[in-house]
Each structure stands twice: as structure tokens, then as C-alpha cells.
Amino acid sequence: MYTQKSFVQKPAEAQKNWYLVDAKDMIVGRLASEIAKVLRGKAKPQFTPYADAGDFVVVINAEKVKFTGNKLEDKKYYWHSNFVGGLKNRSAKEQLERRPDLVLFEAVKGMLPKNTLGRDQITKLKIFAGEKHDHEAQKPQPLTFKI
Numbered sequence: 001m002y003t004q005k006s007f008v009q010k011p012a013e014a015q016k017n018w019y020l021v022d023a024k025d026m027i028v029g030r031l032a033s034e035i036a037k038v039l040r041g042k043a044k045p046q047f048t049p050y051a052d053a054g055d056f057v058v059v060i061n062a063e064k065v066k067f068t069g070n071k072l073e074d075k076k077y078y079w080h081s082n083f084v085g086g087l088k089n090r091s092a093k094e095q096l097e098r099r100p101d102l103v104l105f106e107a108v109k110g111m112l113p114k115n116t117l118g119r120d121q122i123t124k125l126k127i128f129a130g131e132k133h134d135h136e137a138q139k140p141q142p143l144t145f146k147i
Helices: 028-040 092-098 100-109 116-122
Strands: 018-022 056-060 076-080 087-091 125-127
Touching: 018 028, 028 056, 028 100, 028 116, 076 092, 076 100, 087 092, 092 100, 100 116, 100 125
Parallel strands: 018 056, 056 125
Antiparallel strands: 076 087
């Protein structure tokens, strides 16, 4: 009787590509879910859930992302200063003005696994507020999404 073997990819065998995403006029949540798929490697036929085989993603124009509905005023970003009573918050509009890279970073981070694998995968995400980025040497290929 013939039994078919399952394919298991080892992290050392994974081929990691570099992709460039232009976030101009894209909706934050929809863009974040597509980026998370690329970081995890779910579009590859060699996808293994417990191995880091995803690609690197460079995002430009992060300050030009869009929110739907009233999220620009209603959505809050929270952090704590580690002092008593130190809970702070900003609206999405203020966060886009001050730290536009963190808006997309937090959205993608929330869509990755909450374990060591997810922490390794988020390091492959490089976000830049403007047109210029520091990864020209890696020759990232443009990546477009149908969203």
C-alpha cells in the first residue's frame, strides 16, 4: 500500500523575496490583512503554519492610508507610560499626523500569531511614511493587491 508523504518546509530552505507596497489611498485594515498574508507566506505552495517562510515587505506612503466610516475620529490608540495613572491615548487622526508608520504597524501586528513566530514575522515588515525607503539594495518587486 502506497502512502503519500506530507511536505514540511524547514525555515533554512525558505526562499524569502522582497516586495514593495505603495499604501497611497488604501484602506488600513484591508491592506494590513494582505500584508500579513505575505509576511506569513500563506500564498506560497510550501506554506507551513509553524515555520517562518514568509517574505519581506517594504511599505511606502504610510501617511496616505485611509480609514472607512468614522474611524478617523472614533478609533483610539492606547499606550502606557509605566507610571501610575499613565494610560495615554490618541485618535487615529492624531496618530496619522504624528506617527503614520505605527498605524499600519499595529494593524498588521494584530493579524499575526501572538507567539514567538509572530514576533519574528513582524520584523520583516519595513514601513516608511514617505516615498523614499532604505532598501534599494534588496531590489524589492512591486506588489499590488486587488482590494
